[in-house]
Amino acid sequence: MRERLIRLGFTSGALILALGVTALLISMFDHSPIDVLETAWDGAFKDGRRFSAVVNFWIPLTLASIGLVVTFTAGLWNIGIEGQMIIGAVCASWAGLYFEAPSVILIPTCILLGAIGGMLWGMLAGLLKLRFGVHEIFGGVALNFIAANIAIYFISGPWQPPEGGSAQSTPPFQAAATLPRISDDLQFNLLFLLITIGAIIAIGLLLMFTRWGLTLRAVGKNAQSALLLGVRTERVTLSAFMVCGALGGIAGAHRVLQAYSSLRPSPAGGIGFLALLVVLLISFRAWWVPFIAFALAAIIAGSTRVKTLLQLDQSLAGVLQGLIVLTILIFNGLADRLTRKDHHE
Amino acid sequence: MRNKLLFFMAIIMTLLALIPVAAQDDEEFIFGMVLVGPRDDRGWSQAHYEGGLYVEERIPGARMLYFESLNPSDTPETTLMDVVSLFVDEGAQVIFTTSDAFEEDTNAVAREFPDVVFINVSGDDVLVGTAPPNLGNVMAQIEIPRLIAGCAAALTTQTGKIGYLGPLINAETRRVSSSAYLGARYCYENYAGGNAEDLEFKVVWIGFWFPIPGVTLDATEQSNAFFDDGFDVVMSGIDTAEMVIVAGQRQQEGENVYAIPYNSLEGCNQAPEACLGVPYYNWGVAYKSIIEEVQAGTWESRWDWVAPDYEDMNNLETSITGFALGEGLSEENAALLQEFIDELVAYQMENQDSFFLWQGPLNLQDGTILAEEGETVSLEDIWYLPQLLEGMQGDSE
Numbered sequence: 001m002r003e004r005l006i007r008l009g010f011t012s013g014a015l016i017l018a019l020g021v022t023a024l025l026i027s028m029f030d031h032s033p034i035d036v037l038e039t040a041w042d043g044a045f046k047d048g049r050r051f052s053a054v055v056n057f058w059i060p061l062t063l064a065s066i067g068l069v070v071t072f073t074a075g076l077w078n079i080g081i082e083g084q085m086i087i088g089a090v091c092a093s094w095a096g097l098y099f100e101a102p103s104v105i106l107i108p109t110c111i112l113l114g115a116i117g118g119m120l121w122g123m124l125a126g127l128l129k130l131r132f133g134v135h136e137i138f139g140g141v142a143l144n145f146i147a148a149n150i151a152i153y154f155i156s157g158p159w160q161p162p163e164g165g166s167a168q169s170t171p172p173f174q175a176a177a178t179l180p181r182i183s184d185d186l187q188f189n190l191l192f193l194l195i196t197i198g199a200i201i202a203i204g205l206l207l208m209f210t211r212w213g214l215t216l217r218a219v220g221k222n223a224q225s226a227l228l229l230g231v232r233t234e235r236v237t238l239s240a241f242m243v244c245g246a247l248g249g250i251a252g253a254h255r256v257l258q259a260y261s262s263l264r265p266s267p268a269g270g271i272g273f274l275a276l277l278v279v280l281l282i283s284f285r286a287w288w289v290p291f292i293a294f295a296l297a298a299i300i301a302g303s304t305r306v307k308t309l310l311q312l313d314q315s316l317a318g319v320l321q322g323l324i325v326l327t328i329l330i331f332n333g334l335a336d337r338l339t340r341k342d343h344h345e
Numbered sequence: 346m347r348n349k350l351l352f353f354m355a356i357i358m359t360l361l362a363l364i365p366v367a368a369q370d371d372e373e374f375i376f377g378m379v380l381v382g383p384r385d386d387r388g389w390s391q392a393h394y395e396g397g398l399y400v401e402e403r404i405p406g407a408r409m410l411y412f413e414s415l416n417p418s419d420t421p422e423t424t425l426m427d428v429v430s431l432f433v434d435e436g437a438q439v440i441f442t443t444s445d446a447f448e449e450d451t452n453a454v455a456r457e458f459p460d461v462v463f464i465n466v467s468g469d470d471v472l473v474g475t476a477p478p479n480l481g482n483v484m485a486q487i488e489i490p491r492l493i494a495g496c497a498a499a500l501t502t503q504t505g506k507i508g509y510l511g512p513l514i515n516a517e518t519r520r521v522s523s524s525a526y527l528g529a530r531y532c533y534e535n536y537a538g539g540n541a542e543d544l545e546f547k548v549v550w551i552g553f554w555f556p557i558p559g560v561t562l563d564a565t566e567q568s569n570a571f572f573d574d575g576f577d578v579v580m581s582g583i584d585t586a587e588m589v590i591v592a593g594q595r596q597q598e599g600e601n602v603y604a605i606p607y608n609s610l611e612g613c614n615q616a617p618e619a620c621l622g623v624p625y626y627n628w629g630v631a632y633k634s635i636i637e638e639v640q641a642g643t644w645e646s647r648w649d650w651v652a653p654d655y656e657d658m659n660n661l662e663t664s665i666t667g668f669a670l671g672e673g674l675s676e677e678n679a680a681l682l683q684e685f686i687d688e689l690v691a692y693q694m695e696n697q698d699s700f701f702l703w704q705g706p707l708n709l710q711d712g713t714i715l716a717e718e719g720e721t722v723s724l725e726d727i728w729y730l731p732q733l734l735e736g737m738q739g740d741s742e
Contacts, residue, residue, distance in 0.1 A: 269421035
């Protein structure tokens with residue numbers, strides 16, 4: 001109990017410190033922090049359209065983050081998440097462009113293809129690690145780069161618009177691939193929302209209550225011992241990459257279907273990297289993912305408005321996010337020390 | 346009692362009736378400007394930003410909202426829809442999306458906000474017939490200053506090798522670089538006393554409108570590579586002006602090299618002595634007239650490819666595009682260049698449906714005939730130029 005209180009205190013202390021430093025930075029640029037906060041708040045919550053933009057950012061961010069919880073639990077630094085999202089986006093785009101079917105079939109097909117593409121790309125990172133001894137961080141960075149170039153290849157090559165186009169986008173997807181919105185105010189897609197919530201619950205429960213979850217944690221804590229105790233660590237590692245990749249792929253499908261209705265260069269939009277921050281922040285606890293992801297999505301939506309109206313640079317949001325992550329990590333470390341000391345007493 | 350109530354109601358009604366009138370007197374007219382690069386890139390995006398400032402100065406009550414660096418590498422999490430809906434929330438009535446990169450998205454967003462006028466710069470949605478009624482296209486005939494720039498390069502080169510740093514490959518970049526080539530070829534033969542066959546004109550595409558580390562070629566490195574290979578004039582087709590800085594540095598080391606930037610009147614500023622001049626945009630002229638039309642209610646969707654003011658291409662009040670001489674151009678060559686400009690203007694005054702030097706015999710890069718002897722290439726065929734011209738080095742697609 002006392003430990004929890006200490007942790008809560010430290011986390012809120014970290015948040016306050018991060019906000020304080022940001023406020024100080026804002027004042028240094030001759031802006032009022034209160035103004036900025038108000039502008040940002042309106043940017044995220046002013047009306048249905050603003051709120052919908054937050055949700056539409058939250059969906060892929062949450063999917064990618066929840067996927068990363070799986071790999072992190074297994075002790076894997078899946079930097080390749082961005083690439084898994086991109087390949088998911090590319091696969092979903094193929095269906096969006098060429099697979100002619102009514103909406104009810106086409107959209108699930110896009111999602112499914114996105115999941116499969118992301119899963120295979122994730123598996124590749126796993127195989128590189130297991131078969132060739134390439135650390136997943138290096139493998140991931142390389143695979144991200146390759147994925148980005150695959151997207152650019154399709155955009156400027158086989159999928160370029162008939163009129164020759166501008167090498168920046170494929171033609172728009174078929175009308176049937178347009179994601180239905182819940183209403184004029186709630187401009188997000190119900191199916192994706194349900195998939196995201198379902199993924200949070202499923203992964204949360206799987207990690208807590210199943211044998212698979214247990215082996216993941218065992219591998220994450222100490223792969224050597226787990227192996228000695230009879231855990232098939234290779235299979236566990238590979239499955240973690242595949243699950244994470246599949247979720248990343250669905251996130252990528254959401255990006256192309258929702259944000260662009262076409263394939264673009266860097267369709268993942270850095271969301272995979274942001275998801276890494278989310279997971280660092282919550283130290284891999286699945287249940288926290290949706291809340292932290294929502295906060296970050298709101299900060300980003302807000303900062304776009306701050307940039308537009310106050311002409312404060314948008315990178316301020318990046319600074320704030322970085323500060324939050326940094327202070328929370330530092331304070332977590334401090335809290336660890338403090339609570340450990342308590343145990344010794 | 347009832348009288349009092351009536352009295353108050355009358356007062357309130359009068360006040361209510363007055364308020365809109367009072368408000369209209371100093372009413373703001375808000376317009377949005379979406380930039381693909383930073384507003385101070387000394388190139389393409391800066392030219393548009395300055396166009397917005399131009400409108401603010403000249404139309405009372407006009408206020409610009411702008412969003413810079415909307416592109417997948419600087420702001421991957423932001424879409425055109427996000428930005429436009431913020432502008433519309435603030436009351437924007439006209440929104441300029443100032444890049445070919447926004448063409449598809451502008452079309453989609455315009456449908457979402459039918460009461461707002463959208464202008465996509467350099468696009469052709471209206472020409473193709475896919476634009477909704479609230480979407481227009483505008484582009485300047487930069488080909489004219491490009492012909493002049495090509496001439497300035499050909500007059501100056503000692504090695505007979507001109508380098509052209511292009512962005513990505515599409516119809517726009519093909520016709521613009523080809524115009525530079527035509528100007529260069531003509532002047533090399535007719536003014537510099539060279540042989541057109543000996544002129545080397547090489548295009549290298551960096552991959553995007555401006556350099557993105559790790560994604561496109563590096564503009565500084567490419568400029569250096571050109572100069573290392575004996576090209577002594579490097580022209581820019583990209584949004585930024587690295588080649589000017591490089592040429593300036595190499596001049597200081599004693600080399601005889603020059604650059605021609607692109608887009609902004611300030612393009613030469615970073616190394617004036619190494620700069621032969623700059624083909625630039627003066628978007629404010631077009632933006633101002635579009636906004637005045639919208640205010641007057643007379644605006645209608647159209648595709649506008651605006652010609653410079655041939656009376657005086659460098660008149661900032663009337664000409665949407667021009668060529669500003671640089672300090673690097675010798676006096677002698679400046680005089681020759683003026684002769685070329687006079688020739689060009691005389692032609693354009695007589696012919697509105699083509700550009701100077703776009704006359705046959707002209708072949709595309711693969712040898713296909715573009716125009717027979719005596720034939721003129723139409724504006725639409727220039728707009729959709731399918732390949733580079735024969736004689737140019739570089740990829741056509």
